[in-house]
Amino acid sequence: MSTAPNTPAKAGLTDRILNGVERAGNKLPEPFMLFVILFLITGVVSTAMAMAGVVVEVPGADEPTAIKGLFTGEGLTWLTTTLGENYIGFPPLVTVLPILLAIGIAQHSGLLGAAIRKTFGSSPAWMLPYVVGFVGVVSSIMADSAFVVVPPLAALVFKAAGRHPVAGLLGGFAAAGAGYSTNIFPTSLDALFAGITTSVMGALPGYEFTPVNPISNWFFNIVSSLILGFVAGFIIDRIIEPRLSRQGVPVDETAVDGEEPADDAQQMRAALTSVENRGLLIAVLSAVVLTALFLLAFLLPGSPWRNEDGGFLPKSPLLDSIVFIVVSYFMVLGIAYGVVTGVLRSSRDAVRMMSDALKEMLPFVVLAFILGNFIALFNWSGIGTWIAVTGANGLEATGLTGFAAILGFIVLASCLNLFIISGSGMWAIMAAVFVPMFSLIGYEPAFTQAAFRVGDSATQVITPMNPYMIVLLGMLRKYEPEAGLGTLMSRMLPFVVPFWLVWTILLAVFFFFDLPLGPGNGIFLGQ
Template sequence: MSTSVTTTRTDRFLAQIERVGNKLPEPFALFLILFGLVALVSSVMAWAGVTVQMPDSDEVRQINGLFTAEGLTWLTENLGANYIGFPPLVTVLPILLAVGVAEKSGLLSGVIRAVFGSAPRWALPYAVGVVGVAGNVMSDTAFVVIPPLAAMVFRAAGRHPVAGLLGGFAAAGAGYSTNFLVTSIDALFAGITDGVVGILSDPGAPVTPVSNWWYNIVSALFLAAVAGFLIDKVLEPRLVRQGVSVDRLDDGAHEGGDELTADSTPRERRALVVALIALAVTAAALAAAVLVPGSPWRNEDGGYLPSSPLLDSIVFLVFTLFIVPGIAYGVVVRTITTFEDVPKMFGQALQDMLGFLVVAFILGQFIALFTWTEVGSWIAVAGASFLESINMTGYGAILGFLVLASVLNLFIISGSSLWTIMAAVFVPMFALIGYEPAFTQAAFRVGDSATQIITPLNPYMVVLLAYLRRWEPEAGLGSVMARLLPFTVCFWLVWAAILTVFFVLDLPIGPGNGIFLEG
């Protein structure tokens, strides 16, 4: 089969995905529709007197309907509380403020430049893999900053710049839900998970931003290596065979018109040293406070697991470990010259999340309604009973969940939106057949990330295409997706294999969190 025929079929398939995906409403409208659907269904079930018999318990729960006197009163009394009480807001916003200072001060981009600049020519693909996978610490900014920087470094080293460009985007996107560090994404997912476990009689260990940390570290290591291998052995040789130009067509800047350079200045390198010292001193002080005998951050048994004030302080710890080096770096490079610059950076960080804060209003209403009506309990019990009736309570159910999440991610690329929908159903359903909510959340990460780099619904695909056309003016979305498809397939398979190893060996996926519910 000729390359042109294959490309044409690929383009047709991707165009069909784009047409279907474009028919989906925006996240706010989508959850407003889902809210209305749950409201209607719950009311019909309440009028019919539907109840839920909780497994392994004598507890019988009555379905509550929104369009009843009790339901309408509940909504009018709790509209504000449903929003402010939306669990991700409690964890995401403080971390977001600190990460915002680290980003706006220039610390995060400075670290990226340092990593790229210190990597030898042969190791550049693997440096791109590490930086890309860890890039979600900057949230969506990673999609705009990392690819062009990687292209510049590749070109300066005599390697193909398009390999750096596409490889940086692939690593940042396909590995978006994992990291070596605890980030705002961990806080966001944990908050959503925590918001739906209330319907369970045995919710397992508490879900915190570090509940998937061990699993994330292992995943990030392997995915970074896979990304580097694919860039080095698959993507770059293919670009050479295709004759894609290595000459930059313009020396323009990145998105927004600001100049983007791959080299660090002496002041930036000095600032990185100061920031590293500040981080080390801060970490040492925090460690001394929590490790001493009798520390108030220990639990009643003198330890830290499965729960303790230390685990409850994760948001504070992450906040501190980002903001202190961020301020130190900013002072040296003079992006922070007065005290007022820090709250200004707070404000800029919140502006970047304004879209999420708006959508969070309807997300909070949906989660609260889903929980209060007990429709979630009914779906969980019915779903768990169905899986047991077809003898699908083992790992096959988890793999089916991965596939479903991967497919849905082609159309709903917002991780918070997709996890809100899936967590409301699958967290309690899988808990009823023996899996910890934190493990279900860990499994979701595979589907949430791997396929988002091959869907035209990803808004950053347009940004990537604009970069690519500097070297390849005739390139289209089909070209981009065909080159990124190996990353999706390999990331999915490797990530699923890592999850399988954790499952088979029953390894802890984070501090205090495992695979199976005890008892």
């Protein structure tokens, strides 16, 4: 019996748009060279503006600020004498690297993986989509590892519970990606964003800002994580899984290399070993003891972590100690779990775990060299100040000074996110312009940072520029050997618009009700 040759289906409008995005995105250079080009462009533009005698009138400043050019005697001297300082002084390095060392112990000791398995395995079948949604959203605590760890685990527990494993696979990835910028816990990403925000706040000399630290968006993040986790679960339960059943997507995973996926799934739903459970128990008890010690140290009258007025807000040594507190929790809990389970037998094991974590972060450490110098040039030249003042005046002239301006900013971030997957890289570009710009129309830098979180995440689960899309495609092909990127993107699309809309509405609620974004951080300047 002869069979008709396979002919490619005619691409629909969505596929044509995504193909265009892919072609355009592939033409962008890799991040380091992208910032080298931006650095050179900024240098040329600043030199031209300096030669033209451009000055900017900063509201509240005693004198106008003159633009300084890189390719002048003054500029070249500045570059050659501050190159290393611009790199080492890049604020994210000060906060991200210590937190990363501690997360390395928590992750490589098995603590984070065991906690996820415990959460998944103890959930009833009807609740699994919502558990996957919530765990996926908060899994950014593992950084990019979340894209590799959560989806296959979610697929296994779905299968063991008699539900469609592909729904768990896709839902875990979508929740981890579309909600990547938020978490109920402070993470290294919070420290990274806060460091970049702080580094560009100097573009407006004389302005009084509330300091930005890793918990400046914490209240907003907690609410966002809970709501987005529910939204992700609802989409998995009511849209993705029923659609997979209608399409006849097979439930059984193709066995590879003699493995028995069903056995793996049952193991995932099974209880943790007694050693793993004991490790989690000791880790929880360690957290309780550590919390008690912190409360004792911080809340005592006359505590050195209080400010001069005896409080903690808006600024105090306690808020400046957030990195230390986060590092302490991850390190103590990870060590406690690793010692009990036997994974961590000596200090050498701890050093190895921290070294492995740093190895995973080396691309950022390299990228930070040009990022730090790019931001330093942006601030030193005065271009950031000029763009901020000019942009603010333009927004005021068009009447876009309220939440409409924030909406435009979120849309822009969402579009750029299709091409620039690195949240830190994109924030480094946008923060240099929009933090000062929105400050001039009355918004705190912490609020601009919160708005960026909304635009930074949702669209990254549909862009081919996301390298983890290829990893997910390999996982999907275990169930659907013929699946392609178009298949994957069409399955991700139902998550994008709801996440974007719900998160934007939530930001609007905080804006219009003037709710605090985090401890000591509001929305409007001068509060």
